Amino acid sequence: MSDRQILLLCLVPALLLLALTQFYPLAQSFYVSLHDWTLARSPVMGEFVGAQNYSRVLHDRQFTGALWFTLGLAAGSSILSVLLGFGLALLTVGENWKLRLSRTLLLLPMIIAPVAVGTVWRMMLAARIGPVNEALGALGLGTPNWLGSPGLAQVTLTVIDAWQWTPFSMIVMAAALASIPPDILAAARMDGAGRGLILRRIIVPITLPIILLVAMFRMVDALMTLDIVFTTTGGGPGFATHTLGYWIYVQGLRYFNISQAAAASWLLLALCMATAAAFLLWRRRIMSWQVRQ
Amino acid sequence: MAAITLSAITKRFGSFDALQPLSLEVQDREFVALLGPSGCGKTTTLNILAGLEAPTSGRILIDGRDVTDIPPMQRNLAMVFQSYALYPHLSVRRNIAFPLEVRRAPRAEIDSAVARAAELLEITPYLDRYPRALSGGQRQRVALGRALVRKPAAFLLDEPLSNLDAVLRLQMRAELSGLFRSLGATALYVTHDQAEAMTMADRIAVFAAGRMLQFAPPLTIYRAPADRAVAAFVGAPPMMFLDGIVTDGGAIQAGGLTFPARHAPLAPGAAVTLGLRPEDVSPARDGPTAEVVLVEHYGGNQVVTLRAGPARFCMLSPPDMRIEQGHRIGVSVDPRNLYLFAPDTGRTLAAPGLDPRNETR
Amino acid sequence: MIRRLAIILALAVALGPFVVLMVNSVRPSDAFLAPGAGFIPGTITLDHYRAVFGGDGETLRFLANSVIIATATTLLALLLGAPAAYALARARLPFRLSIVFALAFLIVRFYPKITVALPYYLIMRDLGWLDTHLAVILAHVSVTVPFVVWLMLGFLEELPPEIEQSAMMDGCNAWGRFVRVVLPLSMPALGAAAVLTAFTSWNEFLLASTVASNDAKTLPVRISSFITDKGILWGNMAAMGTVIVLPVALFAFATQRYLVRGLTVGAVKG
Ligand SMILES: Nc1ncnc2c1ncn2[C@@H]1O[C@H](COP(=O)(O)OP(=O)(O)OP(=O)(O)O)[C@@H](O)[C@H]1O
Numbered sequence: 018m019s020d021r022q023i024l025l026l027c028l029v030p031a032l033l034l035l036a037l038t039q040f041y042p043l044a045q046s047f048y049v050s051l052h053d054w055t056l057a058r059s060p061v062m063g064e065f066v067g068a069q070n071y072s073r074v075l076h077d078r079q080f081t082g083a084l085w086f087t088l089g090l091a092a093g094s095s096i097l098s099v100l101l102g103f104g105l106a107l108l109t110v111g112e113n114w115k116l117r118l119s120r121t122l123l124l125l126p127m128i129i130a131p132v133a134v135g136t137v138w139r140m141m142l143a144a145r146i147g148p149v150n151e152a153l154g155a156l157g158l159g160t161p162n163w164l165g166s167p168g169l170a171q172v173t174l175t176v177i178d179a180w181q182w183t184p185f186s187m188i189v190m191a192a193a194l195a196s197i198p199p200d201i202l203a204a205a206r207m208d209g210a211g212r213g214l215i216l217r218r219i220i221v222p223i224t225l226p227i228i229l230l231v232a233m234f235r236m237v238d239a240l241m242t243l244d245i246v247f248t249t250t251g252g253g254p255g256f257a258t259h260t261l262g263y264w265i266y267v268q269g270l271r272y273f274n275i276s277q278a279a280a281a282s283w284l285l286l287a288l289c290m291a292t293a294a295a296f297l298l299w300r301r302r303i304m305s306w307q308v309r310q
Numbered sequence: 311m312a313a314i315t316l317s318a319i320t321k322r323f324g325s326f327d328a329l330q331p332l333s334l335e336v337q338d339r340e341f342v343a344l345l346g347p348s349g350c351g352k353t354t355t356l357n358i359l360a361g362l363e364a365p366t367s368g369r370i371l372i373d374g375r376d377v378t379d380i381p382p383m384q385r386n387l388a389m390v391f392q393s394y395a396l397y398p399h400l401s402v403r404r405n406i407a408f409p410l411e412v413r414r415a416p417r418a419e420i421d422s423a424v425a426r427a428a429e430l431l432e433i434t435p436y437l438d439r440y441p442r443a444l445s446g447g448q449r450q451r452v453a454l455g456r457a458l459v460r461k462p463a464a465f466l467l468d469e470p471l472s473n474l475d476a477v478l479r480l481q482m483r484a485e486l487s488g489l490f491r492s493l494g495a496t497a498l499y500v501t502h503d504q505a506e507a508m509t510m511a512d513r514i515a516v517f518a519a520g521r522m523l524q525f526a527p528p529l530t531i532y533r534a535p536a537d538r539a540v541a542a543f544v545g546a547p548p549m550m551f552l553d554g555i556v557t558d559g560g561a562i563q564a565g566g567l568t569f570p571a572r573h574a575p576l577a578p579g580a581a582v583t584l585g586l587r588p589e590d591v592s593p594a595r596d597g598p599t600a601e602v603v604l605v606e607h608y609g610g611n612q613v614v615t616l617r618a619g620p621a622r623f624c625m626l627s628p629p630d631m632r633i634e635q636g637h638r639i640g641v642s643v644d645p646r647n648l649y650l651f652a653p654d655t656g657r658t659l660a661a662p663g664l665d666p667r668n669e670t671r
Numbered sequence: 672m673i674r675r676l677a678i679i680l681a682l683a684v685a686l687g688p689f690v691v692l693m694v695n696s697v698r699p700s701d702a703f704l705a706p707g708a709g710f711i712p713g714t715i716t717l718d719h720y721r722a723v724f725g726g727d728g729e730t731l732r733f734l735a736n737s738v739i740i741a742t743a744t745t746l747l748a749l750l751l752g753a754p755a756a757y758a759l760a761r762a763r764l765p766f767r768l769s770i771v772f773a774l775a776f777l778i779v780r781f782y783p784k785i786t787v788a789l790p791y792y793l794i795m796r797d798l799g800w801l802d803t804h805l806a807v808i809l810a811h812v813s814v815t816v817p818f819v820v821w822l823m824l825g826f827l828e829e830l831p832p833e834i835e836q837s838a839m840m841d842g843c844n845a846w847g848r849f850v851r852v853v854l855p856l857s858m859p860a861l862g863a864a865a866v867l868t869a870f871t872s873w874n875e876f877l878l879a880s881t882v883a884s885n886d887a888k889t890l891p892v893r894i895s896s897f898i899t900d901k902g903i904l905w906g907n908m909a910a911m912g913t914v915i916v917l918p919v920a921l922f923a924f925a926t927q928r929y930l931v932r933g934l935t936v937g938a939v940k941g
């Protein structure tokens with residue numbers, strides 16, 4: 018067997034698996050989204066309806082509500098987690114054992130299953146037994162219904178998502194910070210630059226490409242948020258905390274309203290891809306602008 | 311061991327011609343050095359021969375068998391890389407045994423082959439160390455050991471000494487030379503160090519800019535270079551070149567100096583390039599004089615840079631001779647040692663090695 | 672000083688909820704309802720764990736499922752991903768196919784799995800594989816193989832080509848070079864990929880919940896249904912949460928070097 022054949026044999030199984038379990042379903046989901054099909058009513062797919070499912074979904078008040086909430090959650094959560102993550106990275110950068118241990122411990126929220134995170138926070142924020150309200154009550158600060166009132170629940174979910182994923186931006190940015198050559202910082206200090214100036218003029222510009230990358234990952238992932246909704250609010254109160262992912266899940270896998278769910282899921286997919294592409298383009302613009310400076 | 315033929319090999323990288331058509335015949339048991347400045351295509355040649363790169367055109371024969379389309383592992387060549395490329399995850403013993411293990415040789419045979427190679431290269435004490443715990447010279451021997459354990463058709467060595475310090479390099483040069491001579495192995499040895507090429511090789515292939523300029527035994531390269539580029543590359547300190555004119559008497563006039571010449575007659579008034587090797591210029595009581603521009607004392611000898619009119623050239627003089635900067639001294643050149651080149655093409659018109667009368671030297 | 676306080680505050684915010692979770696898992700049921708009973712429970716009970724694990728022994732089965740699926744996913748993802756990455760890095764495919772394929776692996780990271788989940792459910796239904804380990808494992812492998820491929824690609828880029836050329840001269844064909852030289856040298860990258868894969872599979876909810884209704888159910892799926900059924904059994908919920916969280920936390924601690932490398936390289940290279 019020639020080397021070429023061997024290498025092809027190495028490649029084919031993984032590609033095949035991906036094709037069968039990801040790309041074929043993707044294509045099929047698109048196909049279904051162009052047809053009329055409610056699994057609850059019929060086990061086989063109905064007739065071709067063109068873009069009808071898309072327009073119906075886009076006119077659905079629940080869907081658009083979920084869309085706005087998802088966008089808000091994604092923006093809020095990614096901004097929060099990028100800023101906090103950068104701050105934590107600055108705080109814990111360094112190589113003594115205490116800092117390294119702190120970094121490892123701070124990772125914990127992100128390696129836990131999102132459904133478990135939801136459970137944990139539901140417990141933390143529970144009306145009567147939750148330690149958060151207990152503490153607030155003891156201080157006489159009132160006991161807000163964190164997950165129970167629509168507007169507040171939306172904010173709460175955003176913050177929980179940021180809480181879970183801040184460690185991700187922290188760990189990536191800590192790596193970026195650690196890779197800044199120390200002599201650059203030393204040279205800046207020799208030149209008499211203060212901390213704020215070093216941060217603004219050196220650290221941020223150098224790590225900006227990574228910051229943008231982290232922001233992109235955070236944004237795209239947050240748009241797909243689904244798991245924590247299950248164990249915190251279940252989408253409620255009402256439809257207030259339906260994310261797009263959750264709405265699609267319920268439509269498709271609970272009501273078996275397959276074709277509309279498929280259409281909605283392709284809209285979400287387009288949103289994710291467009292976001293990723295926009296970030297990457299923006300990043301390239303900024304990087305080439307930096308190079309020209 | 312085997313003979314190797316490269317016939318009309320070319321290599322392009324995109325639009326860049328890394329190798330002009332190259333033909334080279336290496337005889338069985340011959341030690342050939344590929345010599346040339348950085349970037350001239352030596353490694354490319356070796357890689358093509360090894361099969362690591364495919365030539366753009368041309369054929370490669372090993373013992374008459376066309377191997378151009380045969381992958382490296384079936385060409386039965388052993389290679390020592392410039393960076394040694396030892397396997398960091400294997401002990402020295404397993405590194406050396408690797409080619410035999412791959413071929414599923416019997417355990418006993420592997421053990422004895424490794425032991426033999428280790429003994430030959432004097433690395434037996436390090437057999438159980440890992441490459442990272444070895445010095446540069448020791449690593450180099452391990453890389454050699456890995457090449458030596460099997461019986462390859464030929465050895466390909468890509469600047470194997472270039473990572474060593476000067477002293478170790480000299481020592482390894484002598485050892486390698488002896489080793490390959492005693493093995494009676496066919497070897498291609500890439501180097502940009504002319505001293506290595508001169509001392510080790512049976513024949514030297516001189517490269518420049520993707521072209522082989524000359525392929526000949528060391529002394530021929532030195533005394534009868536094919537053209538000005540070869541002459542310039544071989545010799546330390548290097549040959550100096552002066553623009554000259556052939557006088558009516560057949561002598562060469564260059565920069566206010568006249569050199570008596572003993573060469574095939576050239577048309578009077580013709581322009582020539584005169585090449586002078588520093589060791590062929592010697593101080594003289596009488597004769598033309600030149601101004602001393604610079605004296606560099608190397609301990610064992612001194613290199614004197616001289617100026618006569620617009621011309622500059624160098625002289626190698628004995629260490630005890632007092633020469634002062636700014637003074638004028640007389641110089642002489644043995645007419646038998648003059649090199650003449652065509653100024654336009656660089657082709658050699660006359661060289662000591664080309665003169666049949668010099669043969670007794 | 673301020674820095675130290677800030678770090679301690681961050682640690683409290685990050686870890687506090689887990690402490691609460693674990694404390695609640697051993698807090699007697701009646702203590703939950705007493706207002707102002709204090710954070711530290713007066714007595715400790717293992718009732719919740721007994722309730723969660725006892726009876727039908729279901730939870731134990733789900734735990735076993737999670738372990739089996741995460742292990743199989745990790746092994747399969749490495750088994751498929753590492754050779755694929757090697758082939759992508761070394762095979763000179765025409766028409767820039769290597770780049771196309773590499774992007775095909777990458778893109779899996781960027782679309783919502785919910786788009787795939789619905790048809791995946793239908794496919795598994797048609798194959799009669801619903802609620803089998805295999806259905807969950809294949810889904811998990813398909814989302815984790817890209818990690819493995821990209822981590823390995825990044826690593827292979829930095830491997831000096833001479834090492835493999837040397838193996839070539841020593842008589843190894845592509846498979847021999849991969850197995851004898853490349854794999855042993857890429858242990859750090861493989862380790863990182865393995866850890867990341869194991870975590871992802873252990874934590875994955877959507878795809879598992881789509882195809883596993885009972886026999887192949889994993890812990891994350893269990894905890895979600897558990898809550899909607901009997902939302903108010905705080906103690907059991909806490910015990911269940913602890914069962915999911917604790918192994919991961921310990922595993923993360925043991926493998927932190929690989930974990931950090933996997934997370935950072937994966938993101939920075941991507
Ligand atoms: N893969 C490649 N793509 C493009 N150009 C290349 C490639 N490999 C080599 N070259 C070019 O081909 C020329 C010859 O390279 P080669 O490595 O053979 O030089 P060399 O004689 O071995 O030099 P050195 O003494 O520095 O090792 C160089 O100009 C180099 O830039």
Ligand SMILES: [Mg+2]
Pocket residue numbers: 352353354
């Ligand atoms: Mg070279």
